[in-house]
Amino acid sequence: MKQNFDENIIRKQLVIDAKGLDIPSGAAELFINKVLQAVKAAIQSKTTLTNHDLKRIITKELQKYNSDFAYIYKNRDKII
């Protein structure tokens, strides 16, 4: 599925997840900025970006900083 990238929606979602996981707000802000930078870089190198691509890029980037954060982002829709 083709995805329109909206930085604010992703940022909002990641902020909620980070707070839900009790990640300190400063660290969370840092992680989220790094993730969004990686997403922007990926967008520039591609003509289309699917939902799956976006999820994979974000998960891969989050995995570098916090495994719980990455796990929840990846598995959120696999809980129920």
Place this chain on the structure above:
Amino acid sequence: MSILTSLTIIAIALLIIVFMYFMPGVFALFYHYCHGKYSKTKTKRLANAFILGVFTISLCLLLLILSSTFIFNTYFKKAATNYFVWATTGLLLALAVSTIFFYFRQGDGTELFISRKTADRYLTHIKTIKDTSDAFCLGIVSIIPELLFTLPLYIIVCYEITRINNLYPAGIFLLVPCIITPTIPLVILQTRFKCGQNLANIQRSRVHNKLFTRIVMSISYLVLAVLIISLRG
């Protein structure tokens, strides 16, 4: 002996209800999002409203089924009871097989048998909860998708309660553990969140215990079917 049999059947039925995955999954997601958006006090209030919703719907459901069972027992007596026992046994055997093959979807998560569109709707609802009335309603509706697996159990529990005639009205007090049972996994989850665990830890343990849950539920359905057909048939 009859009372002991009834209590055993009720205990096994309640054990299966405790092992259900949908409602705790909804609650865990709900608590995670509330914790991410609101203060600790508001999160606690919303979580309590959710549990109260589950408690209320369990109470209503059990009272409805109990009154229906009383009417059934009064007007149809023995002949229909035999049909009821055979039908229930067949249903339990079907559920034992369904639990093994259909309760969980294939994959590395804990995706359940419900349609993906329904799951998405629940997720959207969870994300947009703002006040206690929303949380209460979510608690009420979160019992519905699992009724396919739990409704026969509620019916069996009520049927066994009505059989314990010599304990009446004390038998009615058996309703209390039956009403509390669906809320037990939620209270445990709430305690785990309060003890510092997060959704990632909880989901990992749910995935880890998936096979165990599947086997225990299926065996419990089988045991229940055997008990009912051998002792009530």
